[in-house]
Amino acid sequence: MKVSTGTGIVSYLVHLTVAVPEAFILGNGEYHVEQGSTINLVCVIEKSPKPPEYIFWYHNDRMINYGSSREVKVHNEPGSKTQSRLTIRDAQISDSGNYTCKTAHAEPASTLVYVSQDI
Numbered sequence: 520m521k522v523s524t525g526t527g528i529v530s531y532l533v534h535l536t537v538a539v540p541e542a543f544i545l546g547n548g549e550y551h552v553e554q555g556s557t558i559n560l561v562c563v564i565e566k567s568p569k570p571p572e573y574i575f576w577y578h579n580d581r582m583i584n585y586g587s588s589r590e591v592k593v594h595n596e597p598g599s600k601t602q603s604r605l606t607i608r609d610a611q612i613s614d615s616g617n618y619t620c621k622t623a624h625a626e627p628a629s630t631l632v633y634v635s636q637d638i
């Protein structure tokens with residue numbers, strides 16, 4: 520918007536919107552899977568002005584990105600919406616619980632995973 524000040528000086532009013540990154544895990548907050556199958560969770564980070572410096576996955580309070588002996592994989596796809604995919608093969612009952620995706624500057628996102636016994 521241009522504002523005439525009568526002095527020949529033109530001022531501009533500038534609206535600054537500060538983008539706050541938002542993270543969410545695809546789905547409805549619950550993920551049901553049978554024992555032995557694969558858990559696939561996707562965390563989407565939106566409105567991040569630059570690719571997030573980190574994306575960490577937690578199972579309950581334990582960070583699971585690195586150093587797990589299990590078949591846990593994290594794959595990040597940068598872009599205007601960064602996606603981080605967590606894959607856990609051969610899901611066990613003990614893999615049930617609260618999974619959280621934490622990234623820089625955004626509120627963490629969580630989903631509850633239920634692994635049901637294969638009968």
Ligand SMILES: *[C@@H]1O[C@H](CO)[C@@H](O)[C@H](O)[C@H]1NC(C)=O
Nearest residue numbers: 579617618619627629630631
């Ligand atoms: C899951 O864990 C996160 C991070 O600790 C917490 O904020 C959230 O409330 C938990 N969700 C449930 C349903 O327990």
